Amino acid sequence: MVGEGILKGMAETARNFFGSYVSKDRLTTVQYPEQRDAQIEAARSFPFLVYDGADWHDGMRCVACQICEKECPPKCIFIEKSKDKKPDANGKPQFYPATFNIDISVCMSCQICVEVCPFDAIMMDVDTDLSTDDRFGGLLLDKQRLSKSNEYFNAIHPTEAAAVDARLAVERARQEAKAKAAAEAKAAADAKLTAATPAQPASGEPR
């Protein structure tokens, strides 16, 4: 029969059309922005700087090693190292970035900066509601706008954050054990030194 193929095709279209009333599989429209798809954990939008604790500046993990700046393919990261040092989470004095800018209109979300960072300081955000009406400065994120807390990191990427926290905790424990061992050794050395030196007699008799 002429047109049989077209009729078969129309039967298929009808099946999809009426099926969309009964089966969720066939009605895949999500009424954005009232309805949103579930956030996928591994998603990445643009980088952000992680800070531990309450203060974004004191707790920043970034030590301005500039490795991410060198490895960034479109060169959208701009870092200026500080002249002084501030103590990091382990108490060790480290440099910090005086300026840390990311131009997110250039950034292509490739995640290479996250891969190469040795300090787990830069991670990928999932936020995509970033539109602004400031054409030039609005998409150049500075240090403060980039800094987000470790709690936020745990909220958006639970598995990855848990792994990073575990790794940092192990590192911190190792540093503390080393510091404790060094302090104990120093105390033992001091004690030996005081034992070796004869104590001054209180009465002032000549020795």
Added chain:
Amino acid sequence: MNLEAIKSEVEANVPGCRLEMVANPSPSDQHSLRSDAEHAVAVAIVLRDAANLRFDFCSNVTGIDWPSREVSEKVKVKKLVDGVEQEADEIRKTVVPGCLEVVYHLFSVEKKHGPLVLRMRTQDRDAGVHLPSLTPVWRSAELQEREVFDLFGVVFDGHPDLRRLLMWPGFVDHPMRRDYVDPDDYEYEPTAHDEVLRRAQQHRGDAGGKQLSEAEGG
């Protein structure tokens, strides 16, 4: 697929051709045959039609720019020092002339072997950039040789339609050459800062240029 055997077969069938084996030091084990420009078409026809070779599929045509470079080497010379002949070290600088190179990767659909890498070099990078086109042998070279002409400047004699492919017709200069200088009058960043912004401001004569704040590196 023995490159030596292929070389001798082609040399037997194309009298007067000068083929050279170019070793490839990387682990990829893909060594090449360099042909002279004069006999290249005949060599290509033998590679395509010989019964045991049948390289009928030209997969890739690439251009490479080798600019001229200065090579300095220490040479021992006999010099007269205070009337006594002595041997001394002298640094001799030679200029290795540059050229453009075209590389063809050939495969065989019939025999399912490959790749055979065929190369040709131009005489220099200025006036002597003519090479024979292999488009009459393999049609797939048509657009790719146009691209090599466009981006490197190699002129293929015998190409049916040699004009620019990716750049627009009025464009001058060949962008993929190593000494290509970008024009300074384009801003390739929407939020220009640092060097790009300074160049753009310079070109615009600072009319309407945006002043950089200290945080942006101004």
Added chain:
Amino acid sequence: MSTAIVPTAHFDLEPMSEPGKEQLLELAMGPQHPSTHGVFRMNVVLYGEQVVRLKPVFGYLHRNHEKIAESETYLGSMPYTDRLDYMCSITNNWAYALAVEKLAGIEVPERAEYLRVITGELTRLQNHACLIGFLMQDMGSSGTPLMYAFREREKILDLFESLTGARMMCNYMRFGGCRADLPAGWLDQARKVVADFPRFLDEYEQLLVSNEILMDRTQEVGVLSRELAVSAGISGPMARASGVDYDIRKVDHYSIYDRFTFRVPLGSHGDVYDRFMVRLLEMRESVSILEQAMRDIPAGPIVDPRMKVRGFRPKPGEAYGRIESPKGELGFYLVSDGSPNPYRYRVRPPSLINLTVLEDLCVGRNVGDIVAILGSIDIVLGEVDR
């Protein structure tokens, strides 16, 4: 600046209309055109409805990818390869990683190979489904097959997002393996998607294959002969539809494709209908490969443990690595001079080379056939112009 030598014949500037045939109409199709698959322009000379000459004009999406790669490190070029054939970013990454691994002699562990095959075949599925959808859309089906294909594509893109972090620009391959391992539950989700796919293919076939309008518009249209296909370097489903039995997965034995049993569909007419059917059948074969790969994937490392992310300097030399991408033979030619940046980086774009024969296929046919033929060639401008 060197002295550039311009040849004397300027084919764009010559008048395309011949004296005596003043009824010729010279038309520019594109670069802004809904059916040219991107910013692609064709200067068409028509005698009424019939095509007399067709000259494609390239370069509207030329982004200088090869020159940028000369100033980036080898790893830094990986995100740029995503954007070549932007519909199939994972196979682009794979071809580049393969070329670098050939250049430096890097080995890939088992599990990484399985991950590459799984993600690569998922890419092939979504590319072919969308290509058929776009072909139908260009021929006037107002989006119905396209939206059905996109429904399946969304499921595959969700899989990519949970594995790599991004739906399209995946940046997934590294030299010596893959970047990320499967998260919990990914394999079950993927198995469900692959198990549902044959039902979608059955529905798709019922919708399209015996549709009389489709058959009228595509059968015996744009016939590509076997000899011309081989000579013009045509590869991929377009060549196989003309009867060229050449699938790089079977010829080069790259990766672990030898372990999977799959067939290679071949066409006999070489027309638009054959190219469409070959892609439909290839999707079924990809489903079979996926089922086998997801059944057999072993545990283990996903990247060669000796590879460092930074400071990669391959020894001087060159290599040409190619894979069977959904569009055809995607190859990368790399010349290294021992520095961290490649000396010459060349992409062998299947879309551009498959367009060599566009004029041969379109001359003598009507304007409406141009759109069908161009759609069946399967081009993505990111790859054509790089």
